[in-house]
Amino acid sequence: VKINDAIFGAIFLLLGVVILVHVQAFPKIPGQQVGPAIFPGLVSAGLAVCGVLLIISGIRHRAEHPWHEMADWMRSPQHLLGFGAIVAGLVVYIIFAEAVGFLLLAPLLLLLWFKVLGVRTGLAIVVAVVATLVIWYTFYKLLRVPLPWGVLTKFAF
């Protein structure tokens, strides 16, 4: 995704201004000139200035750089699917891991990712199960990371 600098500039200008306004509400420290607002204030002011400069340069180079250019992969359904599967898979994990549990969700996600990337089904199933178990054993058993059990809580060991 190639996006024209001016659009980035507008986003950063907006972000800078919003933060600059937001930090005005930070408390002052009595008897001191520097409070918690000064540092983020300076940084966001800088960001806003950079935003303006990006807008200028983006408009100046408008001829070579259109507002946005589609990357090659965005026209290929297969690559779009891959990108979607990675992001959606992570979102699903973040939302459902606690309820469903690592041992069920992880192999399913791996299987999804393998299939999207064109791994043979048999191989995909085997690797999904083995990789899940190896990672689970390393982190849950050896390093004692409390990976969620979810629906399998009754069988937790």
Added chain:
Amino acid sequence: MDAVLLAFNMVFSVKTLIPVFFAALFGLFVGAVPGLTATMATALLVPVTFFMEPIPAIATIVTATAMAIFSGDIPGCLLRMPGTPASAAYADEAYAMTRKGQAETALGAGLVFSVIGGLFGTIVLIVSAPALAEVALKFSSFEYFWLVLLGLTCAIVISARSPLKGIVSLLIGLLIACVGLGNPAGFPRFTFGNTELMGGIGLIPLMIGMFAISEIIRFVVDTSPPLKIVDQPIHNVFKGMWALAVQYPMQVLRGSVLGTLVGALPGAGADIAAWMSYAISKKMSKEPEKFGTGHVEGIVESGAANNSAVAGAWIPALVFGIPGDSITAIVIGVLYMKNMNPGPSLFTQNPQNIYAVYMLFILANLIMIPLGWMCIKAAKKILKVPRNILMPVILLFCIVGSFAINNTPFDLTVMLVAGVVAYVMEENGFPVAPAILGVVLGGMLEENFVTSMIKADGNIFAFFERPLAAGLGVLTLAAWFLPPLIRRLRTIAGA
């Protein structure tokens, strides 16, 4: 001397040597697989080192990164695709040598001069770090303020193709560092009532997102056709290396010196060292016309440069807590987690830890010879590892690794967002390294800024009152204003 013995015992214990061995294999593998970088190797190691003692934890990172920077040469040579960005500078050259039937010389030069460069960088680290620490002991908040600012400036001047985009990236990093309670006033900033945000945005999930998730996305959306491995038997890679060392001593020295320096400058690491070194090698060469046609000279010089940069980057990281590159930015996070806070006191209070770091660098570079040789032998098998199986497994590892630090799903959200944002930024020419430096140094910059402001009591000249501070301040301002000024003068003179 006691400290040296103590360090020796810490390094040469089973507890350290076993992780070193596995980290070496891991580093060699990650480096050799295109699309997996040395920085990614470090980011993936952090969740594991989280559970280790300090010295073994550092040992794994030192070993893995040194190995990965070398083994990145292998696919460059056989596939024309660098395994890590640090090998990109001479991947075409190495591939041209392979096509001429000189793959073993290219790989051998990569290995041998990586070791020499790595050892050179280590020696500079050993000699200069304690001396700099002496100076750093005299630093007050004014000096630290300027030093951090100078470091951040370097990161932009050196690493970014567009300084403006580098600055934006840095400012975003600084803003991320502002989130949470961790500021001199202890006021919760940008938390929006979310308790997870009180503690700030976790460095580790952020790094895993920026360096691993973004890399996985890049792999998934890559539309370029698969590369063919050059099938050529590789015999003795060490043959003719002595002759090369005798033929190109100046190149090795120049590469190592430049690499160490570039590594030590904040924000620029092995990849930039290799590019600069290759360019200089061509410029200074007696036979520049041979460059690009499969000529080993540039590989000798920049191969030494990128490995010396790995050690060089540790100098400011250990002495000042200012990372020399993205890898040491992660390392600084690890040092804080292990209560080995970087700074001059690291050298005075627990010198054995520092000696151990030196020894680990020497050890890592020495075991690179046999292990690197084995890796070259196994190269064809490694390059055939199906990446469509590897990447999802790494993704699962990222999930578990990010979760492992604080055991909260919130960190996974941080990882995902950081990954997507880093991918979009890099696609549009915003470098990621300044952002990560901003995150790591934001707290330190603000703390020293606020302390100095309070001490100065409104008098800006206080920032220049102490001679050391004045020197650093002038240097920083020069780094800001000289390059645009020179450019302006040139256009005026030209017009």
